[in-house]
Amino acid sequence: MSLQVRDLTIEIAGRRVVDGISFEVAGSQRMGLIGESGSGKSLTALAVLGLLPDGATAGGSIRWNDRELIGLPDRELADIRGDEIGIVFQEPRTALNPIRTVGRQIAEAVRIHEHVSRRAARERAVAEAARVHLPDPERIVDRYPHQLSGGQRQRVAIAMALACRPRLLIADEPTTALDVTIQAEILELLQSLVDDDGMSLVFITHDLAVLSKIADHGVVLEHGHVVESAPVRRLLTEPASPVTQGSLRDATATLWKPEGRS
Numbered sequence: 001m002s003l004q005v006r007d008l009t010i011e012i013a014g015r016r017v018v019d020g021i022s023f024e025v026a027g028s029q030r031m032g033l034i035g036e037s038g039s040g041k042s043l044t045a046l047a048v049l050g051l052l053p054d055g056a057t058a059g060g061s062i063r064w065n066d067r068e069l070i071g072l073p074d075r076e077l078a079d080i081r082g083d084e085i086g087i088v089f090q091e092p093r094t095a096l097n098p099i100r101t102v103g104r105q106i107a108e109a110v111r112i113h114e115h116v117s118r119r120a121a122r123e124r125a126v127a128e129a130a131r132v133h134l135p136d137p138e139r140i141v142d143r144y145p146h147q148l149s150g151g152q153r154q155r156v157a158i159a160m161a162l163a164c165r166p167r168l169l170i171a172d173e174p175t176t177a178l179d180v181t182i183q184a185e186i187l188e189l190l191q192s193l194v195d196d197d198g199m200s201l202v203f204i205t206h207d208l209a210v211l212s213k214i215a216d217h218g219v220v221l222e223h224g225h226v227v228e229s230a231p232v233r234r235l236l237t238e239p240a241s242p243v244t245q246g247s248l249r250d251a252t253a254t255l256w257k258p259e260g261r262s
């Protein structure tokens with residue numbers, strides 16, 4: 001699998017908010033997109049999924065396994081979403097439907113893409129709930145999102161995104177809304193799922209400490225531009241751009257010490 005983003009531009013209401021972003025994600029690579037609020041991280045992810053807001057237009061090229069995604073009809077993009085490329089958003093509460101059981105939501109992509117029966121879908125939901133270490137999977141699939149904790153809801157969102165075994169997972173600040181301890185658990189879970197499956201990852205964050213736990217390469221964005229692209233190790237030890245230097249200062253201000261630094 002490979003994702004190649006070349007000179008991506010995104011305009012909203014005549015304003016260019018993403019201005020010539022390029023990066024590549026190879027098979028099994030864990031890539032991080034890092035930058036301050038408003039730097040264009042989320043819109044870049046949404047462009048890959050063909051989910052830009054109304055009124056936004058994308059230019060340049062996004063190639064997924066040598067297929068151009070910009071301009072692809074929504075039907076074809078919908079086939080790719082959830083099946084080949086999965087997504088997890090920041091706030092599981094808004095990503096989940098409050099009036100559907102979590103089991104139905106976990107199995108939804110399976111039902112759409114693999115056309116399985118209702119019964120098989122339920123069994124699959126239980127298996128997927130177990131895979132993300134939700135407690136008591138047989139019973140939790142019959143519960144509703146509000147009956148779960150925030151961390152459990154994010155596990156449901158991850159199970160939904162991975163149910164069809166996509167080759168690429170895009171995770172947009174998936175731990176930002178969670179407590180620090182839960183954040184660490186979710187990062188660990190994501191890491192083990194990505195490793196087990198050999199899937200590739202695009203992980204979006206504004207936090208270099210978080211990035212260093214999950215990604216091996218980082219692309220740093222500022223005002224819709226790439227200002228630095230380097231192995232995460234190098235971002236931690238020799239940050240070249242002022243943005244990366246600032247992120248490192250912010251991250252270390254929270255008592256976090258990057259590995260490999262004294």
Ligand SMILES: Nc1ncnc2c1ncn2[C@@H]1O[C@H](COP(=O)(O)OP(=O)(O)OP(=O)(O)O)[C@@H](O)[C@H]1O
Nearest residue numbers: 012017035036037038039040041042043044053206
């Ligand atoms: N629906 C929208 N309508 C108008 N402008 C938008 C819309 N979505 C994003 N923008 C603008 O595009 C720019 C990039 O937004 P984007 O959400 O990609 O940034 P981000 O780096 O993901 O920030 P955050 O970390 O806050 O989510 C910002 O200036 C933002 O205000």
